[in-house]
Amino acid sequence: MSDLISQNLNMIFKTPKGETVHALKDLNFTLKKGELLTVLGPSGCGKTTLLNITAGFIRPTSGNITLNDKEIDGPGVERGMVFQQGALFEWLTVAENVNFGLRMKKEDPIKTQKKVNEWLEIVGLKGFGNTPTYQLSGGMQQRVALARCLINDPDLILMDEPLGALDALTREKMQSLVLKIWKETGKTIILITHSVEEALLLGERLYVMAPRPGRIHKEYNLPFASMGLKTDLREIKKDKDFSTKREEILEMIWNMEEEIMGKDI
Amino acid sequence: MLTQIITFLIFVAVIGCILYGRRLIRTEKVDAVFGNPERALGGTHWVIVGSSFLLLVWLYYSWDIAKGFYPKSANELCQVAKVNDSLLGLKYQFPIEQRELKSTSQIKQENRNLKIISKEIQSSTDLSNQQKSILIGFLSKTNQLIPLLTNDDLLESETRQKLNDITGKINLLTENFQKPDYPFETEEELNERLKAVNEEGGWGITKVNAGTGSIENTIEVPLIPATDRGLKFHAAAQELNLISDEFFKIRNHNSQFKDKIKKIKNEIKAYRNDLSDSEEIASTYAKNIVKIARRIEFASIYPPNVLDGMQNAIIKFDIAQMKAQGGLRFIDIFLFPAGTIVASGPSCSEQGSGRWLPKPSDTFNKFVLMSNPSVGYKDIPLLWIDMVDISKIIGFILPDWIADILPGEYPVHTKEGVVKQNFKGAVLKIVTGDFKLLKIPVPYGHIWDSFLRVFLGLVFGILIGVPLGLFMGLNRFAKGFFDPLIELYRPVPPLAWAPLIISVLGIDNTGKVFLLFMVSLSIMIISARAGASGTQLSKIHAAHSLGASKKQILRYVIFPNSLPEILTGIRVAVGMCWGTLVAAEFLAGTTGIGFVENVAKKYFQYEVIWITIFIMGMLGLLFDITLRKIIDKTIPWRGKG
Numbered sequence: 001m002s003d004l005i006s007q008n009l010n011m012i013f014k015t016p017k018g019e020t021v022h023a024l025k026d027l028n029f030t031l032k033k034g035e036l037l038t039v040l041g042p043s044g045c046g047k048t049t050l051l052n053i054t055a056g057f058i059r060p061t062s063g064n065i066t067l068n069d070k071e072i073d074g075p076g077v078e079r080g081m082v083f084q085q086g087a088l089f090e091w092l093t094v095a096e097n098v099n100f101g102l103r104m105k106k107e108d109p110i111k112t113q114k115k116v117n118e119w120l121e122i123v124g125l126k127g128f129g130n131t132p133t134y135q136l137s138g139g140m141q142q143r144v145a146l147a148r149c150l151i152n153d154p155d156l157i158l159m160d161e162p163l164g165a166l167d168a169l170t171r172e173k174m175q176s177l178v179l180k181i182w183k184e185t186g187k188t189i190i191l192i193t194h195s196v197e198e199a200l201l202l203g204e205r206l207y208v209m210a211p212r213p214g215r216i217h218k219e220y221n222l223p224f225a226s227m228g229l230k231t232d233l234r235e236i237k238k239d240k241d242f243s244t245k246r247e248e249i250l251e252m253i254w255n256m257e258e259e260i261m262g263k264d265i
Numbered sequence: 266m267l268t269q270i271i272t273f274l275i276f277v278a279v280i281g282c283i284l285y286g287r288r289l290i291r292t293e294k295v296d297a298v299f300g301n302p303e304r305a306l307g308g309t310h311w312v313i314v315g316s317s318f319l320l321l322v323w324l325y326y327s328w329d330i331a332k333g334f335y336p337k338s339a340n341e342l343c344q345v346a347k348v349n350d351s352l353l354g355l356k357y358q359f360p361i362e363q364r365e366l367k368s369t370s371q372i373k374q375e376n377r378n379l380k381i382i383s384k385e386i387q388s389s390t391d392l393s394n395q396q397k398s399i400l401i402g403f404l405s406k407t408n409q410l411i412p413l414l415t416n417d418d419l420l421e422s423e424t425r426q427k428l429n430d431i432t433g434k435i436n437l438l439t440e441n442f443q444k445p446d447y448p449f450e451t452e453e454e455l456n457e458r459l460k461a462v463n464e465e466g467g468w469g470i471t472k473v474n475a476g477t478g479s480i481e482n483t484i485e486v487p488l489i490p491a492t493d494r495g496l497k498f499h500a501a502a503q504e505l506n507l508i509s510d511e512f513f514k515i516r517n518h519n520s521q522f523k524d525k526i527k528k529i530k531n532e533i534k535a536y537r538n539d540l541s542d543s544e545e546i547a548s549t550y551a552k553n554i555v556k557i558a559r560r561i562e563f564a565s566i567y568p569p570n571v572l573d574g575m576q577n578a579i580i581k582f583d584i585a586q587m588k589a590q591g592g593l594r595f596i597d598i599f600l601f602p603a604g605t606i607v608a609s610g611p612s613c614s615e616q617g618s619g620r621w622l623p624k625p626s627d628t629f630n631k632f633v634l635m636s637n638p639s640v641g642y643k644d645i646p647l648l649w650i651d652m653v654d655i656s657k658i659i660g661f662i663l664p665d666w667i668a669d670i671l672p673g674e675y676p677v678h679t680k681e682g683v684v685k686q687n688f689k690g691a692v693l694k695i696v697t698g699d700f701k702l703l704k705i706p707v708p709y710g711h712i713w714d715s716f717l718r719v720f721l722g723l724v725f726g727i728l729i730g731v732p733l734g735l736f737m738g739l740n741r742f743a744k745g746f747f748d749p750l751i752e753l754y755r756p757v758p759p760l761a762w763a764p765l766i767i768s769v770l771g772i773d774n775t776g777k778v779f780l781l782f783m784v785s786l787s788i789m790i791i792s793a794r795a796g797a798s799g800t801q802l803s804k805i806h807a808a809h810s811l812g813a814s815k816k817q818i819l820r821y822v823i824f825p826n827s828l829p830e831i832l833t834g835i836r837v838a839v840g841m842c843w844g845t846l847v848a849a850e851f852l853a854g855t856t857g858i859g860f861v862e863n864v865a866k867k868y869f870q871y872e873v874i875w876i877t878i879f880i881m882g883m884l885g886l887l888f889d890i891t892l893r894k895i896i897d898k899t900i901p902w903r904g905k906g
Contacts, residue, residue, distance in 0.1 A: 055806070055810055056809075056810075057806055057809070075806070075809035075810045076810070076812070077810070077811070077812035079810060080810055080811075081806065081807060081810040083803045083806070083807060084803075085803075087801070087803040087804050087806070087807040089804065089821075089822065089825070089826075090902035091825040091826070091828070091900070091902060100808070100811055100813075100821070101811035101812050101813075103821075104808075104811060104812050104813040104814070104817050104821070105812060132901065132902065133902075134901075134902045145807075148807075148811065149810075149811075152811060152812065158810075
């Protein structure tokens with residue numbers, strides 16, 4: 001039982017003005033080992049809150065969340081995290097960034113060096129070990145972030161819009177990389193995204209979340225991720241099933257957005 | 266010699282650079298529209314022109330060009346100044362540089378004074394009518410003194426003869442002065458003079474008093490005439506002094522005047538003696554009247570036209586001496602801007618910009634001299650190396666109580682008067698540094714002392730300020746607890762603390778280092794705090810999920826992330842410390858570059874003042890460049906993250 005199980009997860013924030021915001025309401029889900037879950041939703045639906053709770057940065061107001069039957073209480077190495085941008089340490093080189101987790105564990109530098117080189121090769125950054133990170137392009141920086149997270153061998157990888165700041169072409173390449181890594185390592189992954197296409201392409205499972213209060217609106221089980229392992233991602237986008245699903249979800253999100261805007265006015 | 270070459274080079278450089286600049290404008294393909302910022306790029310040639318102008322202004326206004334091209338001009342101008350100084354008294358008697366005769370203006374002055382007193386007496390309510398009439402009587406008698414002096418018929422033939430003698434002497438001097446071999450110096454006198462000139466040295470020569478090892482004041486302008494032209498003026502000045510003395514000894518007192526003034530004085534004296542204490546005011550008026558009578562007695566008042574001959578003689582001499590100056594006058598006008606050489610009494614000095622703006626050549630020579638460790642300033646070199654035994658340093662570091670806590674007693678001398686060393690005694694020797702090991706070079710001197718103070722103050726400030734600042738950036742308690750303390754002392758200008766700290770901690774290093782520590786501490790705390798609170802949350806989250814502990818996050822994430830702010834803070838702190846230190850050294854101390862400037866100020870050693878200004882500027886620049894290099898090396902990601 002190495003699953004991620006969430007039971008009646010509630011998160012209520014208090015703004016400085018005294019208003020309460022119900023960021024997550026009665027969230028129940030189970031994620032099996034090796035599954036790739038994508039979470040999609042309009043802004044303010046509690047995606048990032050969910051991820052932060054899972055990572056252990058914040059504690060839920062009520063309910064509990066367990067990984068491998070252990071309650072999540074604070075950040076841990078078994079849950080790696082990849083951020084959208086700016087989480088690399090600029091004062092370190094690519095290799096040093098990747099090595100950071102192992103260095104904190106005070107592992108033998110010679111052994112870790114080998115591991116770092118392996119991972120750099122996997123993410124396609126061979127030969128960039130000594131480059132300072134601020135000299136890398138956005139896509140390469142995310143590759144470093146991926147490698148840095150994966151080298152710690154976490155059970156669960158949390159990705160907070162990891163490809164959000166990339167241009168379309170780089171994004172496509174990185175999507176293939178994420179799928180490749182998922183397949184090769186067999187890790188459980190939660191990936192948060194804004195892009196409907198990305199959610200459909202990468203998600204073995206997909207949660208569409210709705211705001212106010214943040215909740216899971218609809219759940220999908222998708223075949224595209226396993227297809228993507230074999231065929232070109234662009235081919236999948238031409239798939240009829242893919243486009244109907246995309247239209248359906250887009251419609252759903254548009255309605256949610258309208259609801260919010262109506263409320264605001 | 267060097268000055269001449271540099272002056273020529275400056276002219277060549279300026280002309281060359283201007284020509285180059287004009288050609289560049291014509292050939293350049295940069296967008297020729299006004300407002301294109303690219304047109305301001307480059308321009309090293311204008312930098313050369315700018316610095317050349319600066320140097321030229323300095324050379325010119327410090328009279329270094331005059332010194333370089335005409336090294337004897339100051340000495341000659343000194344002799345001319347002596348003549349002018351001697352002539353001054355005589356000239357004032359005549360409308361040469363004044364509007365009217367001295368006699369005329371004095372008579373006007375005293376008449377006015379008499380009128381004022383007369384008015385005061387008449388309108389006074391404190392005087393009785395009787396007193397008033399007596400005082401007015403005194404006034405009119407005093408007034409009647411003047412015609413006795415100005416009457417041509419009353420002038421005694423003896424006085425007339427004396428005046429004629431003086432006129433004759435001046436005329437003779439003029440005649441002699443125009444002769445080429447004046448003042449008829451013998452071979453022997455010539456040799457003696459040249460020897461004295463050699464001993465005295467040239468213009469602006471620095472002499473070192475070898476015994477004390479301190480820099481003496483420069484001889485501003487050599488006094489002894491070095492040239493034939495100078496000697497002429499020197500001799501004329503001496504003769505004129507005698508003539509002038511003789512003239513001012515003459516008193517134009519005829520027998521009538523003598524009788525009358527004696528009578529007035531006696532009358533007033535008798536009157537004042539008869540007055541009682543309550544009649545103080547009348548007595549004061551009488552005293553003032555006597556004062557005026559005395560002034561008339563001792564003023565050089567002559568009948569009109571009697572002095573005409575003498576006036577003409579002086580004018581003739583003046584014309585002759587102007588002529589004799591020749592080219593020197595043009596040197597004076599063009600190469601001694603904003604002032605000239607002035608003689609007063611026995612000495613000559615530079616008056617004007619040449620006085621406070623030292624000549625580049627003098628400054629350079631003095632700097633070379635001061636750099637010599639055996640000269641230095643106040644027996645301390647600017648920067649030198651001393652061989653110090655390591656034992657001294659060990660003794661300084663190890664606390665002496667190490668020996669005290671050891672078991673046993675310190676050795677006591679025996680009956681035979683011998684001291685036997687034991688273990689405890691040996692340890693004491695080590696902890697007090699009383700042994701010999703190898704010697705290492707240790708720098709010392711004024712510059713080093715100032716540098717060390719800044720360095721120590723800064724190091725302490727960093728060591729305490731950075732951890733505290735990081736802590737305050739991350740912890741609410743620390744921020745709240747230490748904020749009042751820092752905000753209380755930080756806004757106070759550091760120099761306002763200086764008198765207090767120096768009087769508590771002493772004028773030596775402790776006080777100054779503490780002052781600088783205070784300066785750097787607040788800056789370091791504020792910058793480290795800004796760095797810590799500016800850390801992106803995602804970086805800290807990432808470090809957490811990578812398994813870093815609290816300590817590791819502080820050491821490997823927050824600290825390097827704050828480095829840009831910390832290093833910028835250090836750069837600011839160095840500048841502040843440097844400024845504060847120099848001012849603190851002004852206040853009190855026995856070493857340091859600020860101390861040198863302060864002492865130089867007391868002795869009017871303008872060259873030394875400028876040297877210290879240069880040293881401070883250079884060191885400040887050096888610090889800044891070093892830190893800029895360090896910043897570029899250690900935080901290349903700054904502004905790119």
